[in-house]
Amino acid sequence: MVREEIQGGVAVLTLSNPPVNALGHGLRAALDAALERALADASVRAVVLAAEGKVFVGGADISEFGQPPRPPLLPDLLARLDGAGKPVVAAIHGAALGGGLELALACHARVVGPKAKLGLPEVKLGLIPGAGGTQRLPRLVGPEAGFAMMLGGEPVDAAKAVETGLADALETGDLVAAARTLALTLGEGTPVRVRDRGERLDPAARTAFEARAAEALKKAPGQPNVAALADVVRAGFDQPFDEAVATERARFLALVDDPRSKALRYAFFAERETARVPGLAKDTPRRAIASAAVVGAGTMGGGIALCFANAGIPxxxxxxEREALDRGLDRMRATYASSVKRGSLTEAAMAERMARITGAVGLDLAADADIVVEAAFEEMGVKETIFSALSRIAKPGAILATNTSYLDIDRIADATDRPGDVLGLHFFSPANVMRLVEVVRGARTAPDALATANDLARRLGKLPVTVGVCFGFVGNRMLAQRSAAGERLLLAGALPHEVDAAVTEFGFRMGPFAMADLAGLDIGWRTRKATGGKAPVADALCEAGRLGQKTGKGFYLYPEGARTGARDPEVEALIERTAAEHGITRRSFSSEDIVARLMLPMVNEGARILEEGIAARPGDIDTIWLNGYNWPAWRGGPMHWADGLGLATVAAELERFSHETGDGNLRPAPLLARLAAEGKGFADWGGR
Incomplete structure (x- = not known):
């Protein structure tokens, strides 16, 4: 696993553990032994660590998590590097991630090739670096920058690594030769270990770090790894290096066993699994997408157009009508101008992106597009008319996509003579910000169209999850159950602020009634009127002209443009009257009961979605809710959360709710009931 060569007094130790040189037990043991031999060899003046393959070291071996530790552990290996009396230089040609970067940080210096990527992505796994990364990185790049890099988890490229001080040199030629030269040069003096570089831990740096940490904690309350990361970086200021590393290790090990951290790891792997679309071969041909058209310049259409422009696609x-088009173009321009004002976009970049956006009146201008995304009104008749026209206008092979949130895509496809080209691309609002896209596969969607749509979504910087056709697909179908449960709670005795408080305490950033006010109550009202649905309280508010923040009144009052709503006695009186009209005797509910009555019907609907094949895996459902509906990440998604409760408990609660309300839809779905009876969870479900 480690090839050893002595070249001109330098021991070059080359790691070889395909495919990504993960630091599993075998590689750790081989490297530890090779280092011991090199450091004890009097003919060796310095050491270079290199690696075979495309990756330097991809990180720790995650399969070892939860297993009995097998020495040498990575901290033990790095302690050997710390104690080396000879300079050690890392030659990083590819990705050095997680434990791989921690290994490089324990060396005296780092030389990077042009394809190097350096990062500590542990936060994405619900963890923090556990082998000194939280102490060494801030000593090289500064505490604020180091904390931000670990918090985001995204790697930096070679040029950025050198610019920030993370790497010492960029070598475009013979990387190992350059590392050998640097190692010998360091050996002429007294090389300084990274652990001893404390000059960046000054009071000004601490002030900047504390401000960034406070901001991060505010954005991620309840996420244990963020709090732990802040604490251990702070320990670097307050404790000697070895004590701070011990603090880091203790917090890391605690996170490995923390259910919230486990939920974050589950979510990470569930998201990766969404790329595997059942029935779609990896070698499925793709269609070329060099140009696009978006039908509709409203909020959604404009946001989708920005996604294409941002990705370099005209x-x-x-x-x-021209007036509607001009409003839409002005709104897109204003969105970019806001980014320029914030400093996240340059004037030149704004001009370049706007130049990729062309406005047109009439569908004929979609004739040359490789993909057309319809984002018109959520009315079936409107969409059928548009797709019937596109069937004639769009060039052969063009993908015809609808952004519908609810409607039957197979019926939309019926309006064309090319149903294989038709699918759904359900973007989430605001489309240029939200990461999730539900890729809706129709009954006759061609495999190459589906594969192309998934690839395109990633090209746009989105996370695609393939789902099937039904009312509301996955996310909105489950949301409808939560909305109905919210109405039941209001009539049964809860007040809007009590429901919202329970939901935010559960971990959501905003409660359902505050969110409805923000989005506009007329959105749901329009959908209910189109589908025959009823929501007695919300319908009454809409009929009274209370449409949410935009009218200053909804479930809450918003005086003088306030963004945070205040309780309104008129709404609470309306709720009581409506309950009386329905013959309901109101009572109080605990926060725990409110959460159960809101979330468990969603889980039940998720079980139906799985059994019907609308979603391929429980993890796909959880990925949708984590990325489209702000389900708290540290709870892993509704299906994972339900597994944590135990499906027998979930089924019993649903039976109770069904009995109390007389609503048979609340009885446990067949799949849920079966798994509960077998003592299993959704994680044990093997698919249809």
Whole structure:
């Protein structure tokens, strides 16, 4: 696993553990032994660590988590590097991630090739670096920058690594030769260990770090790894290096066993699994996408157009009237201008992106597009008319996608003579910000169209999850159950602020009634009127002209443009009257009961979605809710959360709710009931 060569007094130790040189027990043991031999060899003046393959070291071996530790542990290996009396230089040609970067940080210096990527992504696994990374990285790049890098988890490229001080040199030629030269040069003096570089831990640096940490904690309350990361970086200021590393290790090990951290790891792997679409071969041909058209210049259409422009794809935005088109183009321009004002976009970049957006009146301008995304009104008749016209206008092979949130895509496809080209691309609002896209596979969607749509979504910087056709697909179908449960709670005795408080305490950033006010109550009202649905309280509010924040009144009052709502006695009186009209005797509910009555019907609907094949895996459902509906990440998603409760408990609660309300839809779905009876969870479900 480690090839050893002595070249001109330098021991070059080359790691070889395909495919990514993960630091599993075998590689750790081989490297530890090789280091011991090199450091004891009087003919060796310095050491270079290199690696075979495309990756330097991809990180720790995650399969070892939860297993009995097998020495040497990575901290033990790095302690040997710390104690080396000879300079050690890492030659990083590819990705050095997690434990791989921690290994490089324990060396005296780092030389990077042009394809190197350096990062500590443990936060994405619900963890923190556990082998000194939280102490060494801040000593090289500064505490604020180091904390931000670990918090985001994204790697930096070779140029950035050198610019920030993370790497010492960028070598475009013979990387190992350059590392050998640097190692010998360091040997001429007294090389300084990274652990001893404390000059960046000054009071000004601490002030900047504390401000960044406070901001991070505010954005991620309840996420244990974020709090732990802040604490251990802070320990670097307050404790000697070895004590701070011990603090880091203790917090890391605690996170390994923390259920919240386990939920974050589950979510990470569930997201990766969404790329595997059942029935879609990896070698499925893709269609070329070099241009796009978006039908509709409203909020959603404009946001989708920005996604194409941001990705470098020319897009024509189509409206029926010039006035509506101009409003849409102005809104897109204003979105970019806001980014320029914040400093996240340059004027030149704004001009370049706007140049990729063309406005047009009339569907004929979609004729040359490789993909057309319809983002018109959520009415079936409107969409059928548009797709019937696109069937004639769009060029052969063009993908015809709808952004519908609820409607039957197979019926939309029926309006064309090319149903294989039709699918759904359900973006989430605001489309240029939200990461999730539900890729809806129709009954006749061609495999190459589906594969192309998934690839395109990633090209746009989105996370695609393939789902099947039904009302609301996955996310909104389950949301409808939560909305109905919210109405039941209001009639039964809860008040809007009590429900919202329970939901935010559970971990959501905003409660359902505050969120409804923000989005506009008329959105759901319009959908209910189109589908025959009822929501007695919300319907009454809409009929009274209370449409949420935009009218200053909804479930809450918003005086003088306030963004945070205040309780309104008129709404509470309306709720009581409506309950009386329905013959309901109101009572109080605990926060725990409110959460159960809101979330368990969603889980039940998720079980139906799985059994019907609308979603391929429980993890796909959880990924949708984590990325589209702000389900608290540290709870892993509704299906994972339900497994934690125990499906027998979930089934019993649903039976109780069904009995109390007389609503048979609340009885446990067949799949849920079966798994509960077998003592299993959704994680044990093997699919249809």
């Amino acid at each position: 897009v024509v935005v189509i409206e029926t």
